[in-house]
Amino acid sequence: MKASAGSLESSDCLITITKSNKLEIVIESVVLKQFGDQIKEVILNTLKDNNIAKMHVVCLDKGALDYTIKSRLETAIKRMGESHE
Amino acid sequence: MSRSYLFIPGNTPSMIQNLDVFDSDVIIIDFEDSVTSYDKDSARTLIKNFLSKYSYDEVEIFVRINSYDSRYFHDDINALANLDISGYVLPKASVKGIRMLNKLSNKPIIPIVESPMALLLVEDIAKEKNVVALIFGAEDYTKELGIKRTLEATEILYARSIIAITANAYNIDAIDTPYTNKDDDKGLLLDATNALNLGFTSKASIHPNQIDIINQVFAPSLEEITEAKRIVKKSEETNKGAFSLDGKMIDLPIIEKAKKVLEKAKKYNL
Numbered sequence: 001m002k003a004s005a006g007s008l009e010s011s012d013c014l015i016t017i018t019k020s021n022k023l024e025i026v027i028e029s030v031v032l033k034q035f036g037d038q039i040k041e042v043i044l045n046t047l048k049d050n051n052i053a054k055m056h057v058v059c060l061d062k063g064a065l066d067y068t069i070k071s072r073l074e075t076a077i078k079r080m081g082e083s084h085e
Numbered sequence: 086m087s088r089s090y091l092f093i094p095g096n097t098p099s100m101i102q103n104l105d106v107f108d109s110d111v112i113i114i115d116f117e118d119s120v121t122s123y124d125k126d127s128a129r130t131l132i133k134n135f136l137s138k139y140s141y142d143e144v145e146i147f148v149r150i151n152s153y154d155s156r157y158f159h160d161d162i163n164a165l166a167n168l169d170i171s172g173y174v175l176p177k178a179s180v181k182g183i184r185m186l187n188k189l190s191n192k193p194i195i196p197i198v199e200s201p202m203a204l205l206l207v208e209d210i211a212k213e214k215n216v217v218a219l220i221f222g223a224e225d226y227t228k229e230l231g232i233k234r235t236l237e238a239t240e241i242l243y244a245r246s247i248i249a250i251t252a253n254a255y256n257i258d259a260i261d262t263p264y265t266n267k268d269d270d271k272g273l274l275l276d277a278t279n280a281l282n283l284g285f286t287s288k289a290s291i292h293p294n295q296i297d298i299i300n301q302v303f304a305p306s307l308e309e310i311t312e313a314k315r316i317v318k319k320s321e322e323t324n325k326g327a328f329s330l331d332g333k334m335i336d337l338p339i340i341e342k343a344k345k346v347l348e349k350a351k352k353y354n355l
């Protein structure tokens with residue numbers, strides 16, 4: 001089961017989540033060196049806020065700020081829930 | 086009393102996070118036409134998180150929600166509840182839509198008059214609770230009439246006039262329709278000046294490059310400010326309801342108009 005949200009436009013990110021039996025986070029970013037840890041932290045916190053411990057998350061980042069990463073992941077999570085219902 | 090209203094797409098972070106650099110007096114974050122059906126949820130979440138994190142003193146933020154008869158209306162309102170926005174822009178203006186919105190929120194409402202029926206009922210729309218301005222939406226209006234828009238804009242003259250007169254009669258802002266040719270500065274200047282001369286107080290825009298011209302047109306000129314200062318000063322000195330200035334009779338409506346000019350000038354640091 002898969003869901004995604006966002007885009008590959010500047011200042012945005014495309015997040016795709018897939019059901020998994022473990023937590024995996026893949027980040028591709030033009031600013032990975034500088035902000036990779038911060039992006040990962042936003043993803044981990046958002047998953048935690050949504051009580052998700054296991055998920056495969058791919059974030060293709062185009063310079064998104066924290067609020068955008070959080071929003072795209074929240075939308076993907078919601079979409080996955082809706083497709084499951 | 087704002088000069089410019091800029092629409093920005095509600096699902097585009099690069100525009101949203103720069104909303105205070107466009108110099109528009111009001112930003113209208115759009116949930117309607119610029120957001121696809123697939124991404125309505127995405128836009129709501131984005132704006133909710135954005136406005137929960139950032140706040141702006143220098144610019145007013147309205148949100149154009151989807152129309153009351155769409156399946157997105159309630160979700161839009163719910164997503165915006167408790168956020169620091171100035172109000173809602175309501176497409177497809179109707180009394181029913183405004184009343185429905187008023188049941189869910191007590192915030193200011195700016196309806197978009199964009200159909201022949203809305204034009205016929207524009208006075209009823211202007212009178213509704215929480216309505217603080219009217220926007221003319223010429224694209225949809227001419228589409229419904231099945232007519233083409235022209236540079237001369239004679240086909241929308243009647244609609245513009247009625248909307249401007251109604252808004253002024255009810256002491257609310259009259260916001261003109263966007264000028265859609267974003268690369269034609271001369272055309273924009275002429276179009277905005279025509280709107281000003283019909284009684285519009287401001288103009289909507291869909292491109293940030295248009296804001297400077299719109300702000301110039303809808304701000305009082307230095308000449309108008311100087312004249313207004315003289316009128317108000319003499320009115321205070323003479324303490325009379327009517328007096329003569331440079332051979333012209335000045336009475337209460339002119340004094341009130343001069344005070345409005347000075348209010349605007351003060352607001353925009355002119």
